[in-house]
Amino acid sequence: MRTAKPNPHAPLVAGIDFSAPSPQVARQLIGVTLLIDGVGGRIVETEAYDVGEGACHAFAGRNERNATLFGPPGHAYVYRSYGIHWCINFVCREEGHAAGVLIRALEPTHQLDRMRERRGLDEARLLCAGPGRVGQALGIDRSFDGMRLDAAPFSLLAPPRDRPPPAVVRGPRIGITKAAALPWRFGEKGSRFLSRRFAP
DNA sequence: CTAGTGATCCGCT
DNA sequence: GCGGATCACTAGA
Numbered sequence: 655m656r657t658a659k660p661n662p663h664a665p666l667v668a669g670i671d672f673s674a675p676s677p678q679v680a681r682q683l684i685g686v687t688l689l690i691d692g693v694g695g696r697i698v699e700t701e702a703y704d705v706g707e708g709a710c711h712a713f714a715g716r717n718e719r720n721a722t723l724f725g726p727p728g729h730a731y732v733y734r735s736y737g738i739h740w741c742i743n744f745v746c747r748e749e750g751h752a753a754g755v756l757i758r759a760l761e762p763t764h765q766l767d768r769m770r771e772r773r774g775l776d777e778a779r780l781l782c783a784g785p786g787r788v789g790q791a792l793g794i795d796r797s798f799d800g801m802r803l804d805a806a807p808f809s810l811l812a813p814p815r816d817r818p819p820p821a822v823v824r825g826p827r828i829g830i831t832k833a834a835a836l837p838w839r840f841g842e843k844g845s846r847f848l849s850r851r852f853a854p
Numbered sequence: 855c856t857a858g859t860g861a862t863c864c865g866c867t
Numbered sequence: 868g869c870g871g872a873t874c875a876c877t878a879g880a
Contacts, residue, residue: 701872709872710872714866717865718864734862734864735873736863736870736872736873739874741872741873743872785873786873786874787873827872828872829872830871831871
């Protein structure tokens, strides 16, 4: 059994090594449960970003907005999208190497009523099907930027080991124009809680 | 089903 | 000024 003791030098949360390359982390996060103050669900869709490719917020260098991406792994990077939505990434690699995984969709499992309140919507399928919707359903805002993922209000729960791991599919990332060919989007095969279908 | 559009912030060219 | 790692809503095929 692995200890849950916080240790910034071995950034393991829910059994995932956040110092690994972001596509590997993005793949492993499928099936992990993400809760904020006990509200959330199973991660069913992610995207990886890395400073070495043009779609990454850190591609053009460090600035005030993306500074957290350059920090230590195992922390939350929260940014404002299109001036309206809050989206959350998990920071990967190591201090100075900007990389992260965007949480694009959850299968709601915990405190759906709380998420319904925040989203003003009943249908479970649409509560967390997209990065902006995840942010709204979990009550994320700028104050979460830079928080560590191994302490309150965050909980990351590894997938149950007594069941087969989810089947994972991959494809090109959504909504970007640069480095659009990289297959760095990951999702649970057949999930009805994805932001969009994966091409067959 | 697809296509088009407005909302609204902020760092960059 | 420009343009996004988006969403909700509308109109039309």
